[in-house]
Amino acid sequence: MSRGKFGVYGGQYIPETLMSEIIALEEHYKRCMADAGFRAELDALLRDYAGRPSMLYFAEKMTRDLGGAKIYLKREDLNHTGSHKINNVLGQVLLARHMGKTRVIAETGAGQHGVATATAAALLGLECVIFMGREDMERQLLNVYRMQLLGARVVAVETGTMVLKDAVNETMRQWTARMHDTLYVLGSVMGPHPFPSMVRDFQSVIGRETKEQVQAREGRLPDTLVACCGGGSNAMGLFFPFIEDAKVGLVGCEAAGRGLHTKKHAAAIARGVPGVLHGMKSYFCQDEFGQILPVYSISAGLDYPGIGPEHAWLHDSGRAEYVPVTDEDAVSAFEYLARTEGIIAAIESAHAVAHVLKMAPAMPRDKIIVICLSGRGDKDVAAIARYRGRELHE
Amino acid sequence: MNRTNRIAGAFGKGKAFIAFITGGDPSIEKSEEYILKMLEAGADIIEIGIPFSDPIAEGPTIQNANIRALAAGTTVDKLFSLVESLRKKTEAPLLFMSYLNPVFHYGYERFFSACEGKGVDGIIIPDLPFEEHGELADTAAAHGVTLISMIAPSSEARLGLLIRPATGFIYTVASMGVTGVRSQLDAGLDGLLKKIKSEATIPVAAGFGIGTAEQARQVARYADGVIVGSAIVRLVEQHGANAASQIFEFVSRMKSAISS
Numbered sequence: 001m002s003r004g005k006f007g008v009y010g011g012q013y014i015p016e017t018l019m020s021e022i023i024a025l026e027e028h029y030k031r032c033m034a035d036a037g038f039r040a041e042l043d044a045l046l047r048d049y050a051g052r053p054s055m056l057y058f059a060e061k062m063t064r065d066l067g068g069a070k071i072y073l074k075r076e077d078l079n080h081t082g083s084h085k086i087n088n089v090l091g092q093v094l095l096a097r098h099m100g101k102t103r104v105i106a107e108t109g110a111g112q113h114g115v116a117t118a119t120a121a122a123l124l125g126l127e128c129v130i131f132m133g134r135e136d137m138e139r140q141l142l143n144v145y146r147m148q149l150l151g152a153r154v155v156a157v158e159t160g161t162m163v164l165k166d167a168v169n170e171t172m173r174q175w176t177a178r179m180h181d182t183l184y185v186l187g188s189v190m191g192p193h194p195f196p197s198m199v200r201d202f203q204s205v206i207g208r209e210t211k212e213q214v215q216a217r218e219g220r221l222p223d224t225l226v227a228c229c230g231g232g233s234n235a236m237g238l239f240f241p242f243i244e245d246a247k248v249g250l251v252g253c254e255a256a257g258r259g260l261h262t263k264k265h266a267a268a269i270a271r272g273v274p275g276v277l278h279g280m281k282s283y284f285c286q287d288e289f290g291q292i293l294p295v296y297s298i299s300a301g302l303d304y305p306g307i308g309p310e311h312a313w314l315h316d317s318g319r320a321e322y323v324p325v326t327d328e329d330a331v332s333a334f335e336y337l338a339r340t341e342g343i344i345a346a347i348e349s350a351h352a353v354a355h356v357l358k359m360a361p362a363m364p365r366d367k368i369i370v371i372c373l374s375g376r377g378d379k380d381v382a383a384i385a386r387y388r389g390r391e392l393h394e
Numbered sequence: 395m396n397r398t399n400r401i402a403g404a405f406g407k408g409k410a411f412i413a414f415i416t417g418g419d420p421s422i423e424k425s426e427e428y429i430l431k432m433l434e435a436g437a438d439i440i441e442i443g444i445p446f447s448d449p450i451a452e453g454p455t456i457q458n459a460n461i462r463a464l465a466a467g468t469t470v471d472k473l474f475s476l477v478e479s480l481r482k483k484t485e486a487p488l489l490f491m492s493y494l495n496p497v498f499h500y501g502y503e504r505f506f507s508a509c510e511g512k513g514v515d516g517i518i519i520p521d522l523p524f525e526e527h528g529e530l531a532d533t534a535a536a537h538g539v540t541l542i543s544m545i546a547p548s549s550e551a552r553l554g555l556l557i558r559p560a561t562g563f564i565y566t567v568a569s570m571g572v573t574g575v576r577s578q579l580d581a582g583l584d585g586l587l588k589k590i591k592s593e594a595t596i597p598v599a600a601g602f603g604i605g606t607a608e609q610a611r612q613v614a615r616y617a618d619g620v621i622v623g624s625a626i627v628r629l630v631e632q633h634g635a636n637a638a639s640q641i642f643e644f645v646s647r648m649k650s651a652i653s654s
Contacts, residue, residue, distance in 0.1 A: 003525060011526055012523060012525055012526060013494055013521045013522060013523075013526055014450075014521055014523060015450070015451045015520050015521060015523070015544070015546070015567075016523045016524070016543075016544040016545060016546045016548075016549060016556075016567065017451075017544075017546035017547075017548055017549075017567055017570060017571075018548075019523045019524075019525070019546075019548075019549070019552065020548045020549060020550070020551060020552060021548065159454070159457055160447070160448065160457075160461075165448065166448075169448050169449075169450050172450045173450060173451075173452075173453075173571065173572045176451070176570065176571050176572060177570050177571030177572065178570075178571075179548065179570075273499075274498075275495045275498060275499060276493075276494045276495045276498050276521070277448055277495060278448075278450070279521070281498075284495075286495070286499065289469050289470065289496065289499065290446075290495045290496040290497075290498065290499025290500065291446065291447040291464060291496070292447045292448050292495070
């Protein structure tokens with residue numbers, strides 16, 4: 001059996017109780033991906049239900065305003081449910097059904113992955129239970145209600161720090177207790193093998209489309225790809241088909257929160273060290289004793305102490321670069337994109353936009369940057385207003 | 395005394411009672427007192443849990459003990475001092491139960507060398523399945539520390555793979571899911587234990603969910619040892635720094651249940 005390692009990262013650091021199920025998952029996954037029928041079913045869902053391919057949009061005003069490289073936006077925010085998360089959950093929930101499972105469970109932080117999972121479960125007729133930290137539930141009441149509208153049960157996680165990492169812990173515990181009819185639909189390129197590879201494969205549609213679209217528009221490959229990185233699924237999906245193209249620069253943007261000099265950040269590469277959590281070896285924010293630290297970002301989707309193992313490897317090997325972006329810069333980029341291009345992007349994606357605001361002006365005009373606009377920002381409007389000192393009431 | 399012999403010796407006097415406690419809950423001093431009490435009450439092997447921020451195989455009782463122990467400032471070094479102190483008073487096998495990250499972070503060579511120096515006989519790592527043993531098996535062995543393997547009700551198809559290389563004793567997971575006292579153990583446990591016993595050349599113990607004398611007695615019909623954690627930790631949760639007499643009574647009762 002393949003051990004799912006990326007250099008020294010990845011692996012299967014999980015209780016023995018889960019091993020047989022994880023091995024079965026890998027076997028089913030390989031079989032389904034080799035099966036033309038499964039792939040056709042998934043492609044049809046991505047096209048007719050999720051709305052793929054997503055557009056590659058030339059941000060002409062932004063390009064002109066910054067005066068440097070040409071900027072394209074890969075519009076994952078226009079997918080059904082409003083983010084790239086749908087690409088992965090349609091794949092995994094369809095796989096669950098092919099495995100004969102009748103129930104899916106998932107963790108969620110901000111609620112985006114929970115909403116996407118509940119959506120796919122409703123569509124494909126599976127029971128759905130979402131685990132969400134008590135703190136996150138209070139911050140994201142609308143998404144909790146959305147999941148309930150979609151027929152999911154949302155369970156409050158009241159252990160540990162009651163946020164995303166604790167929701168992952170609890171979902172793993174619940175899966176260990178009930179595997180026979182249940183698949184854990186993991187939301188990012190993390191967890192034990194095969195999840196990091198499987199989620200990457202399902203998300204790679206982003207990069208494959210981008211490659212074709214840039215080729216068609218420009219007759220060549222882009223120079224730099226920029227995406228935000230929490231666990232890193234939208235970044236991995238964009239980067240993966242370009243890894244072989246050594247001249248294409250890959251840049252992941254981590255949440256620097258209130259600054260790397262504070263304790264209020266979630267920058268696993270910049271401030272973390274290698275460790276083992278949630279079934280994988282990767283970079284994690286942890287203290288001098290190997291205890292995982294509470295992390296912070298204005299963006300709930302980036303508020304995670306680790307990063308997917310393939311990113312850890314891309315970092316170590318120098319193939320990709322990871323840069324920290326603060327709350328302040330992300331909020332400014334959020335506002336800039338709304339004003340300049342009329343697009344309200346997710347605050348997660350705004351981290352990638354913020355980095356491009358800095359790098360594009362210094363690049364020649366014949367260079368091409370693609371930003372993954374991983375989600376839309378409706379969910380963030382109230383939080384951004386609060387950040388700017390305004391309380392909104394419905 | 396040779397370490398493997400300490401573990402083997404503990405199974406040589408009838409059914410073994412293996413008692414777990416989270417190290418440093420509520421304090422290192424109390425852990426030492428409670429461990430000595432458990433040995434006095436008849437416990438044959440002691441498992442000391444190294445607290446971790448994210449214990450994914452634990453139910454609420456041990457999760458909360460981890461939180462209390464960390465809040466009290468427990469570190470791996472303090473637990474090594476605890477073992478050093480205990481070693482002056484007992485020859486009973488002392489095992490660590492730890493998630494991989496605190497050990498990985500400490501450094502494998504440094505960690506297992508300290509185990510050897512202070513007198514830790516073995517280690518159980520719930521998030522290190524057989525496929526990942528290569529991570530540290532050689533380092534542990536080089537320092538004479540026994541790496542204990544777990545086998546679960548869901549391991550049926552993997553028994554051949556897991557039993558042959560296992561060392562010390564086999565830790566059979568008595569129920570699916572996480573640690574914590576349950577009214578019902580896995581329905582297939584007797585059959586699983588019989589199957590493992592028929593193939594294993596080392597002792598076979600069972601734990602996860604065992605909290606009553608009756609459950610312990612049932613499990614001991616087929617297992618060589620019974621592992622109990624949450625039920626003991628719950629006494630610490632209820633009685634804090636004054637749990638010694640309750641722990642003594644509980645362990646005495648469990649030990650006599652499996653010995654009868």
